[in-house]
Amino acid sequence: MKVWTPEKKRLCDPQRGFDLDSPQTAPPADRREPWERTATESSKAFEAFKIYRDLEKRMFTKVAERLNCAVSNVTRWALHYRWKDRVLDYDIREDELHREAMARGRREMRERHVKLGMLPQSISAHALAEWQAKLAAGTQLNLSAGEITQLMEVGSKLERPARGEDRDSKFTKIIVNIGEYKDEQEYEETLMGSKAGTIN
Numbered sequence: 001m002k003v004w005t006p007e008k009k010r011l012c013d014p015q016r017g018f019d020l021d022s023p024q025t026a027p028p029a030d031r032r033e034p035w036e037r038t039a040t041e042s043s044k045a046f047e048a049f050k051i052y053r054d055l056e057k058r059m060f061t062k063v064a065e066r067l068n069c070a071v072s073n074v075t076r077w078a079l080h081y082r083w084k085d086r087v088l089d090y091d092i093r094e095d096e097l098h099r100e101a102m103a104r105g106r107r108e109m110r111e112r113h114v115k116l117g118m119l120p121q122s123i124s125a126h127a128l129a130e131w132q133a134k135l136a137a138g139t140q141l142n143l144s145a146g147e148i149t150q151l152m153e154v155g156s157k158l159e160r161p162a163r164g165e166d167r168d169s170k171f172t173k174i175i176v177n178i179g180e181y182k183d184e185q186e187y188e189e190t191l192m193g194s195k196a197g198t199i200n
Contacts, residue, residue, distance in 0.1 A: 035090040038081065045077040052078070053087050 032038070035053060037046040044067075051063045052074075060078060064071040077083070131141055143151075 033089070033093070034086045035093075041081055045081060048074055048077055049081060049083055049086070052083055053090055058087065 035049075037043075041049075048063050048067055048069075051066050052058055052060070055062055060071055060074045063074045067074075134141060
């Protein structure tokens with residue numbers, strides 16, 4: 001039977017009933033992310049790091065309470081295994097994943113909106129095809145004056161941008177005076193004469 005001593009209590013997890021400092025296999029160094037277990041990190045220290053990493057408000061005291069161990073042990077692990085740097089890398093990666101998920105969600109939303117926008121167009125095209133078939137067969141559509149006007153407006157709005165709208169031509173009158181003047185008064189007299197049509 002295993003006897004629990006005060007010193008052993010700080011190194012083990014009584015609720016799980018096994019020594020968390022026992023060696024376990026860590027991921028290979030070439031495939032290991034900074035927030036994963038290092039080759040020299042004990043299982044107890046890595047367990048503490050994971051608790052610290054996932055806390056909403058990261059505090060060593062909370063980790064010690066969760067593991068029922070001394071805060072000094074948690075502090076020692078945090079310094080030795082560079083918890084601050086590792087959780088920063090973890091947060092950056094989590095932010096990247098979040099932004100990727102948000103971008104993917106926006107793309108999916110735009111695709112849904114495109115499909116929703118195409119649906120009424122498809123229904124409208126089908127209805128127009130039915131009307132065309134009735135017209136070809138000589139059947140009256142029995143449309144009201146308001147419905148006919150609305151169809152004309154919609155058709156014009158669709159056709160105009162497709163053909164390209166002509167912009168109104170706007171001209172600006174520019175007067176260019178070539179020559180030299182003795183003074184400002186002569187220039188003004190010449191300019192006034194040009195406006196009155198007195199210059200030959």
